[in-house]
Amino acid sequence: MSIELEIQLVAVVVSVACSLAGVFLVLRRMALMSDAISHTVLLGIVLVFFITRDIASPFLVLGAAAMGVATVGLVEALVRTRLVREDASIGLVFPALFSIAVILITRYAGSVHLDTDAVLLGEIAFAPFRRLEVGGVDLGPRSLWVMGGVLLLNITFIALLYKELKLSTFDPGLAAALGFAPGLLHYAFMTLVSITAVGAFDAVGSILVVALMITPPATAYLLSDSLPRVLILSAVIAALAALVGFWTAWLVDASIAGCMASAAGVLFLLAFLLAPERGVIAVARRRSRQRWEFARLMLAIHLLHHEGAPDAANESRETHLGEHLRWEPKFARRVVSEAADEDLLVRLQDGRLELTETGRDSARKAMLV
Secondary structure: OOHHHHHHHHHHHHHHHHHHHHHHHHHOOOHHHHHHHHHHHHHHHHHHHHHHOOOOOOHHHHHHHHHHHHHHHHHHHHHHOOOOOHHHHHHHHHHHHHHHHHHHHHHHOOOOOOOHHHHHOOOHHHHHHOEEEEOOEEEEEHHHHHHHHHHHHHHHHHHHOHHHHHHHHHOHHHHHHOOOOHHHHHHHHHHHHHHHHHHHHHHHHHHHHHHHHHHHHHHHHHHOOOHHHHHHHHHHHHHHHHHHHHHHHHHHOOOHHHHHHHHHHHHHHHHHHHOOOOOHHHHHHHHHHHHHHHHHHHHHHHHHHHOOOOOHHHHOEHHHHHHHHOOOHHHHHHHHHHHHHOOOEEEOOOOEEEEOHHHHHHHHHHHHO
16 A cells, blocks of 8 residues: 555545534533543643553543543533633633743653644654554554544444434433433543543644534535534545545645645635535525515515505605615616515506505514414
């Protein structure tokens, strides 16, 4: 297997694993928590390293996961005091724990491969050179096996607890009433997020972990309201961002991790602009359409209100709409034209406007609402 293919496989697996862990963070509006966890787990890694003195120890993952859960606990403890909001509590806990980790690294771990640049930025291009060998047999990049295991863990966790996760995400009160223990599920999920974050450290660094946990799920959420579709779309978008990012980096000779994050950002931007329901263009079109629909309805109500009144001959003239409804002549002509096309009214030869039965029914229904 070529080095290029191995890098792409690692990138895809890391991206999909992070995106699946991030879906419920996005849906729970806890995107900031992913940033906090992806940085504070470093303190868990450092503390366990000081005990084991082994950078490859499997206990590093356990220490990181424990610190991730501790971060969540500290944030929620501050929130429960009602003295600070959740975003402020994250801003207090995250820098404090992360700065302690950085101080410990720079002061006591300067002689080992445990530095802030490796943790923050990572370098996925080096993944093929860190091999996993069992009994003298080369099984491929270590990161591929680690993140493959994390991906399998994420898929298993979501598959086994899908209903519970869905209910506790959208209606935690009902989940508690049904005995699903949303608090325990919450901490179990945060442990999973922590394991995913530390597993991705070695390959892509904490900054890209945040981008992969948040950007693909946020993009998927713009494209669908269905949770199963969001999960699938998130994984597909993450894999696409990884592949596009790799080949972009290869073409322009740039950072692979940086190009992956940029590709994810471009995909989010496209969805943000072009999503059929939530995209900026779709929302602008919908608002414009609603504006003209409201204007046509207001015209029908105006004509119905003055129908049969002494001033009907004057109030029902198109030229009078600007005075009564404060419409510009160009705007009024378009509203009248669209109302006529919708069979809400007809133009009479003397310049007056007369409602059709459809127009009267629409105006009456609107006035009753």
